Amino acid sequence: MAGNRSTFRVRDLVMQVHPIPPQMRVTDVADLFLAEACANLLCLPVVRDGVPLGIVSRYDIMRIFLRQYGREVFGARPIERFMNSAPLLVNAQAEIETASSYVREHMRLPITEDFVVVEEGRYLGMGMVTSLLEKMEQRVAARGQALVRANQHLKASQAHLVQSEKxxxxxxxxxxxxxxxxxxxxxxxxxxxxxxxxxxxxxxxxxxxxxxxxxxxxxxxxxxxxxxxxxxxxxxxxxxxxxxxxxxxxxxxxxxxxxxxxxxxxxxxxxxxxRLDRARVDRVNLNECLESALTIGRNLIKQKAEVVRHYGDLPDVECAASQINQVLLNILTNAAQAIDEFGEIAVATRVLGEQVEISIRDNGCGMPESVRARIFDPFYTTKPVGQGTGLGLSISYQIIEQHGGAIEVNSTPGEGTEFILRLPLRQPDAVEDSVALEDMPEAG
Ligand SMILES: Nc1ncnc2c1ncn2[C@@H]1O[C@H](COP(=O)(O)OP(=O)(O)OP(=O)(O)O)[C@@H](O)[C@H]1O
Ligand SMILES: [Mg+2]
Missing domain, CATH: 1.10.287 (Helix Hairpins)
Known part of the structure; x- marks a missing residue:
């Protein structure tokens, strides 16, 4: 089908309209407009020896006849004296887009004339402004559909990519x-x-x-x-x-x-x-949690760092203590593992409004942005196979999020890393020691 692609040209829109000679009398032209063959035409082309001279519209004739004694005074005169001698001329080979923008730019409103289609300067036929605009509309719609298809395709490939990544x-x-x-x-x-x-x-x-x-x-x-x-x-x-x-x-x-x-x-x-295990909500002192995590991790930590404590005076916090211990242990272990020879791990706690904040800072290797951006991804690790699963921080992230808390990281390569945890003092709807933080079924 000509036209669905970018090669749709004006030639494909041409209507065969019989031209009138410049000498034709105004009244004869008026009669022509009444004839059935021209019933749908806005205007007629005036052509001499195959060369278009102008255009005369129904509207022009009406204006002549509406003058007092118009028909009597002007009716016998040749139409060329009343025609528009600067009609819209469009080349048959022009592409629809070009023709359309030319016509839209030059047409006069209200639309009383269509455009003349020429080929090598000679009259070929008439083109209707409305069908040109209609054609353009179709093409825009088709392009929209193509865009929708391209978008769907893109989404599908993206999903595929995500799947392969998984x-x-x-x-x-x-x-x-x-x-x-x-x-x-x-x-x-x-x-x-x-x-x-x-x-x-x-x-x-x-x-x-x-x-x-x-x-x-x-x-x-x-x-x-x-x-x-x-x-x-x-x-x-x-x-x-x-x-x-x-x-x-x-x-x-x-x-x-x-x-x-x-x-x-x-x-x-x-x-x-x-699936995080069933977790009971306890009321615990996070300083004590830090201490117990330091005790459990003591073997690794004592080889790598001196631990400096800045504990604030903390109220008890509602949380699943075993899970929070796991988070603290993981961050402390990471900190120790990030230190090359012997360094320092500073732990600090404080109350911040309705939250408790824990900071764990090491002066280890730090991370470039490319690593920092991925540390919470499951299975992301920079440690050799067998040493790290890359699950530590992604599990930690889930745990903190489930507690309605937040986890923040600041790191400078070569200088060190600070993890900041914030936990709300209270869990919504928590019934101490008796209600699961998140009531999930046991593994089958
Ligand atoms: N304190 C830190 N300093 C520098 N890099 C860190 C620090 N903590 C985490 N990272 C980086 O984040 C990555 C992901 O940490 P995560 O705890 O999730 O996994 P892992 O420690 O590699 O393995 P796993 O905890 O399962 O044994 C680490 O491999 C490391 O590159
Ligand atoms: Mg880890």
Missing amino acids: MASLGQMVAGVAHEINTPLGYVRSNVELARDFSQRTATALIAGGNLVRTLLDERATDEEIGEHLAVATTELEAVAETGILDELGNLFDDTLHGLGEISELVVNLRNFS
């Missing part, structure tokens, strides 16, 4: 989690294999011992038989003693349980990430 994060997560589970799993497995080995040897020794006892209790047993069983039992028992199985077994099971503990901690962490 899948990439998931891949990273799976890799990280697999790695973290693999280490304890490795020694749990080797411990269990060892224990199986041990128990087989112990079983052999037990059987030998059992045989010896049975022989000893058997009255018909010869000394030779007893000697044989005694030898076997002694060898087996010595073999067991040599391996140190009995001393080892306790440690072996302790290590195994520790490994299993690490795995289940990881699983709990993951579960916390996707």
